[in-house]
Amino acid sequence: MSSLLLRNLRTILTCDDGDAVLEHADLYCENGIIRGLGPDLPQTADTVIDGSHYWCYPGLINTHHHLYQVFSRNLPQVQNLELFDWLTALYEIWKGLDEQVVRLSSLTGMGELLKHGCTTCFDHHYVFPAGCGDLIGAQFAAAEELGMRMFASRGSMDLSRKDGGLPPDSVVQTVDAIMKDSARVIEAYHDPSFGSMRQVALAPCSPFSVSGELLRQSAILARQYGVRLHTHLCETRDEEHYTLEHYGVRPLEYMASLGWTGPDVWYAHGIHFNDEELRELARTGTGVAHCPISNMKLASGVARVPEMLALDVPVGLAVDGSASNDGSSLMEELRVCYLLHRLTSSEKAPSGYQVLKMATRGSARLLGREDIGQLAVGKCADFFLVDSRRLELVGGAYSPADVLATVGLRGPVDYTVVNGRVVVKEGHLVTIDEEKTAADARNACGAYLAKA
Numbered sequence: 001m002s003s004l005l006l007r008n009l010r011t012i013l014t015c016d017d018g019d020a021v022l023e024h025a026d027l028y029c030e031n032g033i034i035r036g037l038g039p040d041l042p043q044t045a046d047t048v049i050d051g052s053h054y055w056c057y058p059g060l061i062n063t064h065h066h067l068y069q070v071f072s073r074n075l076p077q078v079q080n081l082e083l084f085d086w087l088t089a090l091y092e093i094w095k096g097l098d099e100q101v102v103r104l105s106s107l108t109g110m111g112e113l114l115k116h117g118c119t120t121c122f123d124h125h126y127v128f129p130a131g132c133g134d135l136i137g138a139q140f141a142a143a144e145e146l147g148m149r150m151f152a153s154r155g156s157m158d159l160s161r162k163d164g165g166l167p168p169d170s171v172v173q174t175v176d177a178i179m180k181d182s183a184r185v186i187e188a189y190h191d192p193s194f195g196s197m198r199q200v201a202l203a204p205c206s207p208f209s210v211s212g213e214l215l216r217q218s219a220i221l222a223r224q225y226g227v228r229l230h231t232h233l234c235e236t237r238d239e240e241h242y243t244l245e246h247y248g249v250r251p252l253e254y255m256a257s258l259g260w261t262g263p264d265v266w267y268a269h270g271i272h273f274n275d276e277e278l279r280e281l282a283r284t285g286t287g288v289a290h291c292p293i294s295n296m297k298l299a300s301g302v303a304r305v306p307e308m309l310a311l312d313v314p315v316g317l318a319v320d321g322s323a324s325n326d327g328s329s330l331m332e333e334l335r336v337c338y339l340l341h342r343l344t345s346s347e348k349a350p351s352g353y354q355v356l357k358m359a360t361r362g363s364a365r366l367l368g369r370e371d372i373g374q375l376a377v378g379k380c381a382d383f384f385l386v387d388s389r390r391l392e393l394v395g396g397a398y399s400p401a402d403v404l405a406t407v408g409l410r411g412p413v414d415y416t417v418v419n420g421r422v423v424v425k426e427g428h429l430v431t432i433d434e435e436k437t438a439a440d441a442r443n444a445c446g447a448y449l450a451k452a
Helices: 067-072 083-094 099-115 135-146 175-189 212-225 237-247 251-257 275-284 292-297 305-311 330-348 352-366 434-451
Strands: 003-013 021-030 033-038 047-050 054-058 060-062 118-123 149-156 198-204 228-233 265-269 287-290 315-317 383-387 415-418 421-425
Touching: 054 352, 060 315, 060 330, 060 352, 067 083, 067 099, 067 434, 083 237, 099 118, 099 135, 099 415, 099 421, 099 434, 118 415, 135 149, 135 175, 135 198, 149 175, 175 198, 175 212, 198 212, 212 228, 228 251, 237 251, 251 275, 275 305, 287 352, 292 330, 305 315, 305 330, 305 352, 315 330, 315 352, 330 352
Parallel strands: 003 047, 003 054, 060 118, 118 149, 149 198, 198 228, 228 265, 265 287, 287 315
Antiparallel strands: 003 021, 021 033, 054 383, 383 415, 415 421
């Protein structure tokens, strides 16, 4: 039995159903679960941390990422491109992916996420070059090494350039091959139990890189296995023009016709929904992963998040791929999200605390998880600590509930705990050799880019 006790935390932001905020309270974890929460708890523990100067928050939950893109960020040749041209250029690099590149890019991206308070990562991996090996297995191995809660996807593409899609032939597969490997990945890795550290979704890439048959078969298979469905949708006007030209309908209607709405489905981006479509998302419980920084970098637009929240559309926060961000900090996303919607929606924008809730409770809802996203007895012990005495937080301490989005946090958090285990201490990863991992990743990245 492993146990962890945080004594006399200055403030605990629970993000629970009652939005409770606890002052000068203890938090006790046992075997990865919160077993006590309140002042002067009687328990002792293997590890005890003095929390008297710390704010404690539920672990952030990232609902859309492309970890493999860590090795193709900040490239000058794609900096000013919009999505379709950007993808076309980068596929020439991504077709060289292999297990080693995916392992090290995953360690790098998830390591950055952990250092900035994110405890669960959903990754949308859809590029499977011929002979690339078990890329999903490599991601789960990296997550286990770091101690991160991982939600991977068996993504897919079956339309190459010769079929009117964007990717080269070498990274697309047949529907039959995709369905066979999707079943293998689910059976090998998906754990639906409470507190699971590894889960799987099925995630064809986008309406313009996959066939209707692949979308239809993926939905059928996902529901047979009881796993969730994810894809990009309504990210750009180009995508909207594509579905209107090829299928005669807007993107959401097209996806709905293939079984792609419901509480087990969430879309990345969701920028260009109209009023009727927002109501349909709310009616069906279909969710949206909001990626504000990526949407801004690629000039894709601003998602209608205030309207979504008002309608109770499930909304979570996400960093998106590192090549369209160009980072992996969900903490940075909090502040950008807050400021973006203040700019575009004024008083209708979500508050700082509402953005925090989006990145915790909202993100957990997208992933179908009731065991994470809040601090309460019986929930998973996933949280992070911020020292309230930091110089850059002086004068901003009067609302710990809002401060991460309004003032923001420059630099890593002080502690990150996943499943009751300290994985970041004093701003550094403790489960891996951070310096060696960075060196290995730099070398692998250089070789990968040189090959392209």
